[in-house]
Amino acid sequence: MEWSIQDLARxxxxxxxxxxxxGQVGLLAPSRIGRNGYRYYDQESLxxxxxxxxxxxLGLALADIGQVLDGEREPxxxxxxHLRLLLRERERIGRQIESVRTTLRKTEGGEQLMVEEVFDGFDHTQYEQEVTQRWGREAYQRADQWWRSLSDADKKAFQQRQLDIAADFGRAHDVGIPVESDEVQAITQRLYDWLSLTTGTVTKEYFVNLGEMYVADPRFTANYDVHGDGTAVFTRDAMKVYAEFVRDAMKVYAERKLSG
Amino acid sequence: MEWSIQDLARxxxxxxxxxxxxGQVGLLAPSRIGRNGYRYYDQESLxxxxxxxxxxxLGLALADIGQVLDGEREPxxxxxxHLRLLLRERERIGRQIESVRTTLRKTEGGEQLMVEEVFDGFDHTQYEQEVTQRWGREAYQRADQWWRSLSDADKKAFQQRQLDIAADFGRAHDVGIPVESDEVQAITQRLYDWLSLTTGTVTKEYFVNLGEMYVADPRFTANYDVHGDGTAVFTRDAMKVYAEFVRDAMKVYAERKLSG
DNA sequence: GGTTGACTTTGACGTTACGTCAACTTCTAA
DNA sequence: TTAGAAGTTGACGTAACGTCAAAGTCAACC
Structure with missing residues (x-):
């Protein structure tokens, strides 16, 4: 039995x-080529x-198919x-679906173009690269899991909390209170506590690094300087002070309290 | 605040x-271009x-993004x-995953390169275009849903059953029994009953069409002529006879029985 | 002031698996 | 014989950039 190219295709x-x-990529050659140039295929071709x-x-690339068929690689x-890839892909799409759904819900709920809101506060999912680079993949995954486990309301509350903190930093800076003051350090502690929620333990290094990040990264500065130019830098300085002095002091204080 | 292209990118x-x-596709233009040609971006760009x-x-195409951002289209x-597309995509991937899993399981179970087996028998998912063209989308979807609802074992049994029928046709043809004979018509009825499982009601037209399909389509003939050349044609003829005479006769018989 | 290294530009090809012309030849049935 | 269906090769298009290549610019250091 022999088929023309159209027969086989249909x-x-x-x-x-x-x-x-x-034929061109060497995946399936015609069994015969007429002297008129026509391609013919047989049962084996089929x-x-x-x-x-x-x-x-199944989603394999043509190159892979060739290898599998020619037995150059165990199937x-x-x-x-490929199965692993598929599972990951389904995961990814599932997350996208959830993303689009909430976006849709909020947009319809009249919450303006919610697109802005996503970038408000602290979106953990957006900074994977940087975060993993600076603090390791493990820390990121913990934070990410925690974030995903929150309900929408919780997420919102969490974001609001840090928006409030940023606003308070802005006010303090505006009034001219120094970063070493008890007032500013109190705000800084709230920031510290807020951060602790995401990772469990916030090391001194992490905290200082984060402060540097605030001023180095326009996404962060945008969120802080909205409360007045220089708020980001002010916040960073407050964090530095907090990390280097106040925590040590607190530790000493706590120890004294315990031993007293 | 102004950023160079790298600053912004990072x-x-x-x-x-x-x-x-x-910039090239008109999605995001620099806020300023230096006389040296350098691109600069501002807060708005960010x-x-x-x-x-x-x-x-969220998976939107760049063109769509442009429309959404420029408000030419309600988001x-x-x-x-897009959500619909995502859902369909997840569905598709889910099916692929199942497919790959069974393929993997069977391949490992030593059932040879199971790839052949998939094409044995009657794979409902492979013929969507033709089937819907000939018998309408609704009929196809019914059949397809039914097929998906089966367990692996059921699927195998179903396939085996029609393989047996094909083999019996082959034997009958080999021995030379005519298509109108009771023996061959009995086999044909098994084929008819087998088909009824997929669609519920098998019309006379459907049955005849299917017969024609057997001989017109090399995928079908391959399955039948494996039991001897001409088995596909033989089967088609038997189906024609069955559709045009026997069923009428049975109907008459049934009616007589009811009224008697 | 020259050199080095980081950064920038435009231009163009590569990627994937074909779809879609275009220009031309061949087969088939009336 | 002639129209129409089917065949051929060749080449460009697709989506969203990655990746050179060649060449100009900028900041810093010796």
Missing amino acids: SAGTTSRTLRHY VRLQRILLLRE TAALRT | SAGTTSRTLRHY VRLQRILLLRE TAALRT
Whole structure:
């Protein structure tokens, strides 16, 4: 039995162009080529094509399909790899779906173009690269998991809390209170406590680093300087002081209290 | 505040190439271009870029993002459309995952390259186009849903049953029994009953059409002619006879029985 | 002031798996 | 014979940038 290119294409539910393409990339050669240049395919071609199409359905790239079919690689390895990719992809899409859903809900709920809101506060998911670079993947994943576990209301509350803190820093800076003052250090402690929620333990280094990040990264400064130019720098300085002095003092104070 | 292209790229977690690309497609223009040709971006650019990246995260195409940001299209419409796409995509991937899993399981279970088996029998998912063209989308979806509802074992049994039928047709043809004979018509009825499982009601037309399909489509003939050349044609003829005579006779018989 | 290294520009090709012309030849049925 | 269907090769288009390449710019150091 022999089929023309169209016959085969229709039989297998694909197009002649695709068959020519497969021929070109060496995935499926015609069994015969007429002296007029026409391509002809036989039963064997059909079977191979069916395998190709199946593997393609499974999402394998043509190059991988070629390797699998030619047995240059054990098929299970390719499949297992592919399965992992599929699972991750489904995960990713699931998150996107949730994202789009909440965006949609809020947009419809009249909460203006919520797009802005996402960037308000502290969106943990946006800074993966930097965060993992600075504090390691593990810390990021903990924070991320924690963040995902929150309800929408909790997330909002969490964000609001740090917006309030930023506003208080702005007011303090505006009035001219020094960063070492008890008032400003109290605000700073609220920031510290707020951060502790995400990671559990906030080291002194982490805290100082974060402060530097505030001023180095325009996304952060934008959130703080909205309460007056220089608020970001002011906040960073307050954090530095808090980390270097106040915590030590508190530690000493706590120890004294315990031993007293 | 003003940023160079790299500054902005790093801040937003993307690349300078991307920013140039966005400029090229008219999605994000620099706020200023130095006389040296350098691109500079301001706070407004940053905000717009953040929106762009968010919408991109949600999976929207750049063209759509442009429309949303420029308000030429209400965002909810674009998002809703996109949500549908995402849901369908997740569905598709879910099916792929199941597919790969069973393929993997069977391949490991030593059932040879199971790829062949998928094409054995009657794979409902492979013929969507043709089937819907000939018998309408509704009929296809019914059949497809039914097929998906089966367990693996059921699927196998179902396939086996039709393989047996094909083999019996082959034997009958081999021995030379005519298609009108009771023996062959009995086999044909098994084929008819088997088909009834998929669609509920098998009309005379459907049955005849399917017969024609057997001989017109090499995928079908391959399954039948494996039991001897001409088995597909033989089967088609038997189906024609069954549809045109036997069923009428049965109907008459049934009516007589009821009225008698 | 020259050199080095980081940064910038435009331009253009590469990626994936074909779709879609275009220009031309060949087969088939009336 | 002639129209129409089907075949061929060749080449560009797609989405969203990645990745050179060649060349100009800028800041800092010796």
